[in-house]
Amino acid sequence: xxLSVLTEEENTIRDAIHQLVRDTIAKTxxxxxxxxxxxxxxxxxxxxxxxxGMIVDPKWGGSGATYLxxxxxxxxxxxxxxxxxxxxEVHNSLHLEGIWRYGTDLQKARYLPSLCQGTAxxxxxxxxxxxxxxxxxxTSRAERHGDHYILNGRKMFITSAGEADRxxxxxxxxxxxxxxxxxxxxxxxxxxxxxxxxxxxxxxxRASRTSxxxxxxxxxxVEQRLGEEGQGYAMALYLLDGGRIGIAAQSIGIxxxxxxxxxxxxxxxxxxxxxxxxxxxxxxRLADMATDLHAARMMAYEAARRREEGPSQRPLFAMAKLxxxxxxxxxAADAIQIFGGYGYMREYGVERLxxxxxxxxxxxxxSEMMRLVIASRLLKNYDLDNI
Ligand SMILES: Cc1cc2nc3c(=O)[nH]c(=O)nc-3n(C[C@H](O)[C@H](O)[C@H](O)COP(=O)(O)OP(=O)(O)OC[C@H]3O[C@@H](n4cnc5c(N)ncnc54)[C@H](O)[C@@H]3O)c2cc1C
Numbered sequence: 001x002x003l004s005v006l007t008e009e010e011n012t013i014r015d016a017i018h019q020l021v022r023d024t025i026a027k028t029x030x031x032x033x034x035x036x037x038x039x040x041x042x043x044x045x046x047x048x049x050x051x052x053g054m055i056v057d058p059k060w061g062g063s064g065a066t067y068l069x070x071x072x073x074x075x076x077x078x079x080x081x082x083x084x085x086x087x088x089e090v091h092n093s094l095h096l097e098g099i100w101r102y103g104t105d106l107q108k109a110r111y112l113p114s115l116c117q118g119t120a121x122x123x124x125x126x127x128x129x130x131x132x133x134x135x136x137x138x139t140s141r142a143e144r145h146g147d148h149y150i151l152n153g154r155k156m157f158i159t160s161a162g163e164a165d166r167x168x169x170x171x172x173x174x175x176x177x178x179x180x181x182x183x184x185x186x187x188x189x190x191x192x193x194x195x196x197x198x199x200x201x202x203x204x205x206r207a208s209r210t211s212x213x214x215x216x217x218x219x220x221x222v223e224q225r226l227g228e229e230g231q232g233y234a235m236a237l238y239l240l241d242g243g244r245i246g247i248a249a250q251s252i253g254i255x256x257x258x259x260x261x262x263x264x265x266x267x268x269x270x271x272x273x274x275x276x277x278x279x280x281x282x283x284x285r286l287a288d289m290a291t292d293l294h295a296a297r298m299m300a301y302e303a304a305r306r307r308e309e310g311p312s313q314r315p316l317f318a319m320a321k322l323x324x325x326x327x328x329x330x331x332a333a334d335a336i337q338i339f340g341g342y343g344y345m346r347e348y349g350v351e352r353l354x355x356x357x358x359x360x361x362x363x364x365x366x367s368e369m370m371r372l373v374i375a376s377r378l379l380k381n382y383d384l385d386n387i
Pocket of ligand 1: 134202
């Protein structure tokens with residue numbers, strides 16, 4: 001039957017990815033989390049099965065699917081493995097899509113096929129130690145020398161740093177120009193002068209790798225500049241709009257698992273001679289979780305449908321992320337509560353939902369930044385009838 005808001009093709013993709021995830025990614029997820037194993041095998045699998053670069057024209061190796069179809073894939077992966085979901089999301093929405101939207105034909109031909117096949121993984125590097133929410137304050141430098149640029153600086157908290165094969169790096173040609181000095185470069189892993197810090201020891205999404213990226217006189221040919229000089233910041237914001245829909249989907253995947261696990265437990269755990277699902281205190285929690293999940297899905301799917309409208313719908317993308325990520329954290333805690341003491345024990349895998357959910361309120365723009373985006377547009381000119 002499928003969801004009525006999806007096309008037949010999207011429902012088919014949704015069923016297929018859920019099946020694939022159940023048969024493969026779900027089986028290694030807990031072990032990869034425990035051992036902090038980078039799930040490259042999952043990315044290779046997703047590439048082989050045609051789930052990478054889905055929105056890209058088939059001519060460049062994609063499948064020409066809708067943005068919503070790709071969003072459904074993030075959701076399905078996240079329901080089993082939020083770490084793989086963020087690697088997938090950064091690879092697709094922040095790196096690959098950047099090359100597809102802004103690359104020259106030469107860059108597309110050179111980079112897109114391997115990114116779509118999963119034989120190369122892409123990363124996105126804008127954050128610095130002193131430029132997080134205010135990414136426009138970045139200080140990594142790019143200096144033009146004839147046919148190449150020299151990049152120097154340090155990037156913080158980069159997903160897949162050290163594992164990815166290519167990096168979309170943002171640096172400024174002149175800090176006094178502010179955002180208008182920021183320019184994007186495609187940097188290959190093996191480039192001389194590029195190195196990585198050790199993996200961060202994180203609370204959650206532990207199978208993903210997060211590290212510093214260090215640029216020490218890295219020489220990048222002019223052909224590897226993405227877009228024009230000074231366009232980098234606007235490009236980053238555009239890509240993050242899509243990224244935020246992806247993080248909403250990641251959060252929804254976590255919410256789905258929180259609800260499914262809670263329902264199963266409420267049906268079988270008995271106290272005072274009845275299953276705990278018999279008690280209204282538990283029922284109301286479950287009802288709220290299901291209602292939020294449905295609302296989060298509708299918001300994220302609508303945002304995905306309107307992705308192509310670009311920055312004019314930025315508040316819509318921010319709302320989808322804000323709502324889903326905050327609900328994911330709340331539902332993960334609710335699931336632990338429904339499981340009682342068992343929920344607190346690693347063995348049951350429910351505590352992991354909370355560890356994995358928390359970061360969705362932080363990366364690709366914190367909840368506070370999402371509120372700022374929404375409120376500033378509301379106060380300016382946002383058309384409430386058009387939401
Ligand atoms: C696991 C992980 C993976 C990541 N992956 C990547 C990646 O692949 N690439 C990349 O470039 N970056 C990545 N990041 C960085 C991430 O995007 C930043 O951490 C995030 O944008 C917040 O920046 P910050 O950590 O410097 O916090 P800060 O900006 O220092 O914020 C600290 C607190 O202050 C609040 N705050 C800041 N300014 C305001 C304001 N004006 N009004 C109200 N509140 C405010 C924030 O909301 C937050 O609560 C990753 C981060 C993590 C944790």
